[in-house]
Amino acid sequence: MRVVVLGAGYAGLTLAHRLESRLPDAADIVVVDESDTHLVQHELHRVVRRPAVADAITVPLDDALDRATVRTTRVEGIDRDARRVRLADGVLDYDYAAVCLGAETAFYDLPGVADHGLPLKRLDHAREIREDALDTCERDGRIVVGGAGLSGVQVAGELAALADERDADVDVTLLERQDSVAPAFPEAFQTAVRDALVAAGVDVRTDARVTGATGEAVELDDSGVPYDTFVWTGGIRGSDALGGDRPVVRGDLRLDDRTFAVGDAARVVDADGDAVPASAAAAIREAGTVATNLGRLVRHALEADDETDGFAPRLDPFRFDAPGWIVSVGDDAVATVGPKVFTGAPARAMKATVGAGHLSSVGEITRVVELAREEL
Incomplete structure (x- = not known):
């Protein structure tokens, strides 16, 4: 019996870590990821201003997992009928699989945006943004961030704080096509x-639809916004292994009887019919x-004389009930718990506990301390 977890982001690592204690010894667990480390993605923007944060937010998979076999390679495609994964270095058959490949930056075929806009999905991206922004600070230039989801909000706040620390006269503009951040x-x-963004010195422009970009300006419907540094966080698409698609899964989180899709790899509609936002939570x-x-499916399959014997185990439906939301904006943070909104020190403390809680859940206590120190 082989259970394959494709991807080691929040969904993949959390799932693999829990499967290690829930699956019987007769089940093999294989985790496949392009990288041999897990990235605490929601803290990636911190690397733009604090490069040392990179050590606290990267976790070697061999340290985080005990029983699972880790294969460091790229997932090229999935044949669900044959229950086979096509990898860059071969193939991998499975009995059950969880697609946890996350999402990539979507550029929506907007002319010039992919050529000129810097994405923020990996450590190398954060480092490139930092170097570009430091050059912009040297000449008191302009920074434009396209897309005001949580990632865009955080990187805009971080860039404004970086400019303040450098005592640079830099204009940071955040563009959002909808009517709110x-x-x-x-x-x-x-x-x-x-x-919080306005207090940090960010020029927030909503109802601003990006139509393209040149090497000098981000183009809107009726104007252009000049830039020296252009960061694009305007949306997400599915993994190349899924053809760029994010398939819809409902309360059972299954693509078929043997294959689950978890996290940003899919568009999730929970058991109550509510669309679930793409987020670490x-x-x-x-x-x-x-x-x-x-765990139930694997035990049933292993214990049955024939996999069709008896009734299939009852599966728990997924219902999403987030206690609140949190985002950092430079040295500030905004958090909600129920109807209450917090900013300042209470929100910063909550933000620090989010990453620390995730790291501690996968046994990375040393990095918990490092991350909390960097956040606070």
């Missing part, structure tokens, strides 16, 4: 985030549900 989140959160919670259900 953090458009997928509650209104009170949106308002507090916008206020959602991915971790989805992984918990899938770990429970895979």
Whole structure:
């Protein structure tokens, strides 16, 4: 019996870590990822201003996992009918699989945006943004961030703080095509985030639809915004292994009877019919549900004389109920817990506990201390 976890982001690592204790010894667990480390993605923007954070937010997979076999290679495609994964260095058959490949930056075929816009998905991206922004600070230039989801909000705040630390006269502009920042989140959160951005010195422009980019300016419907540094966080698409698609999965989180999709790799509609936002909080919670259900399915398959014998085990439905939301804006943060909105020191402390909680859940106590020190 082989259970394959494709991807080692929030969903993949959380799932694999839990499967190690929930699956019987007769089940082999294989984790496949392009990298041999796990990245605490929601802290990636910190590397733009604090390069040393990189050590605290990267976890070697061999340290985080005990029983699972880790294969460091690229997933090229998935044949669900044959239950086979095509890898850059071969093939891998499975009995059950979880697709946790995350998402890539979407450029929407906007002319010039992919050529000139710097994405923020990996450590190398953060380092490139930092170097570009430092050059812009040297000449008191302009920085434009396209897309005001959580990633865009955080990197815009970090860039404004970097310019302040360098005593540079830099204009930081955040563009969002919808009528509010953090458009997928509650209104009170949106308002507090916008206020924090403005207080940080970020020029926030909503209802600003990007139509393209040149080497000098980001183009809007009726104008252009000049830049020296251009960062693009305007959306996400599925992994190349899924043809760029993010398939819809519902409360059972299954693509078919043997294959689950977890985290940003899919568009999740939970058991109550609610669309689940792409976020670390959602991915971790989805992984918990899938770990429970895979445990039941694997035990049933191993214990049955014939896999068709008896009734299939009942699976837990996934329901997403986030206690709140949190985002950093430079040296400030905004958090919601229920209807209450927090900023300042309480929100910063909550932000520090989020990453620390995730790291501690996969046994990385040393990095918990490092990350908390960097955050606070």
